[in-house]
Amino acid sequence: MRRLLAVLVALAGALTLAGCTAEASGTAPITDGRPLRITTTTNFITDTVGRIGGDRLEVTGLMGPGVDPHLYRASAGDVQALREADIIFYGGLNLEGKMGDLLADLGRSRTVRAVTDGIPRDQLLRGPGTSEADPHVWFDVTLWQHASRAIAETLAAADPGHAADYRRNLDAYLAELTSLDAGIRERMAAVPAPRRVLVTSHDAFAYFGRRYAVEVAAIQGISTAAEATTADIERVAELIASRQVPAVFVETSVPRQTIDALLAATARRGHPAVVGGELFTDAAGAPGTPEGSYLGMVRANVDRIADALGAPAAAGG
Template sequence: MTDRRRWRAIPLLVLCVLLLGGCAARSVTADREPVAARQVRVTTTTTMITDAVRRIGGDRVQVTGLMGPGVDPHLFKASARDVRSLRDADLILYGGLGLEGKMGDLLADLAARQPTAAVTDGIPRAALLTHPGSPEPDPHVWFDVALWEDCARTIADRLATLDPQHADVYRVNLDSYLAELSALDTEVRARIAAIPPAQRLLVTSHDAFAYFGRRYGIEVAAIQGISTAAEATTADVERVAELLASRRVPAAFIETSVPRRTVDALLAATAERGFGAHIGGELYTDSAGEPGTPEGTYPGMVRTNAELIASALGAPGREG
């Protein structure tokens, strides 16, 4: 290196040291600042969890949701930016039960080094559904609103453990959320009960509604299994088409987070049996809708689904 180059390199080196030193100092200060004196940084996976953490955490939390509307959690892979957000979080909240199928190893690594919890941890194991051939319980618990109440309690507990000085804030917000969920549970039950009994069959592309069916009294059938990772076979399509045609159920449903081609194949197979079923609408299954729309929240997505299912399967319209 010539002298001139060396002299030029020194200020650059000093600048680098200053920048790095500055970053390190800032991050140490931020980490040492107790959470009680600032917002709690929470990183979440699905939109349903993000929405619940916003409700329960209120102004006390700064929530980063990794999965936006329409994102399929079974197939989601964390980017380098997502990993940074997870590492920077005071608390990580995810669905668990294998929902975030491609993030399992990452979440296990994070759990070993920082506060990390599955929101489904508080659900009694006996309340979980299992399906033949699947090693883990069905992760789609949010469609039973009573089970989602358990998830909400777990979220509030975790926030209060991390930020005990504001435990009363989380308690008040939780109570208000639980009251809303209880009313929602009653509303959904009434809408599904209004469907004529013979037509109480919910057909979707992937098997996300087993908890919904059990809680609200509607039989469910799906072309794919509980994960979207496995492709549907022709035999699956024929089996469900036979069910739709023989029961004369007027509609099957597509899903916001799953491509519609399997349901299109199903309706074609049903038509070959001489029965014309139609698409009853697009259900919000593994993700809520766009923020700012009625279905952009967890209660809104459940209400929208129940209304679509009820009206497409022949329930009389709501009064008023």
């Protein structure tokens, strides 16, 4: 028996080597009974991988709360964690803009999977004035279901002995996401239509806006790498004043000075908008808090947006 296992392990190793050149989509089995070692980028990807993998995985997340993935550069310790991983999950669509070369390089020797690969291409949006796809898919919960399936498929292929566990965890998670999606639709529909305008510093909510019928406006584009201009601030201030939008939002992963400049420009137009709260855009909250999970960050955002824009309080809180 032990001998057979050794042969199987050797065979799995050979398959892994053969699979390396086959690029990110296919994965040969790589486990020999030990937990899979996974390294992830943003903390909401870390959370989702953890929900699907359960205790079968050793997950190392690189980016904590408040970290901006657009600007993030891997440290020496991160590179080590990436090199030790069996599988790397990242957002893709240039979300981790400064890590592209590193991830491509690592993809030659292990499975490196962009979770957004699971999303049908015709459901992706382009950023304004660019041909680049918008990476902020997670605020359309149905798109995050596709990303979750991609994670489960990748884990099942790498660890077929536990594929049934991953699929069972996935099904439970998808059911929670379906219920979350329905809750968001209901909550946003309660905001009076003229005020259903979501203003943030960077353009992270286009998918949210499309899915939940909310108009979105942002000072910066889909990446925080480009600076906001005065013209951008004046354009958004004009919209806020003309629509009498009561509140704008700061983001946990973006400095708030552009929002302060926006409020000053809005006040000059005689419309005193306020900060409606802080939204989790490109990072979930601290581990162990309700906002530390993907579901929790989305729920917290929706509550803050609906409350600040004047929706009646949600039934049962």
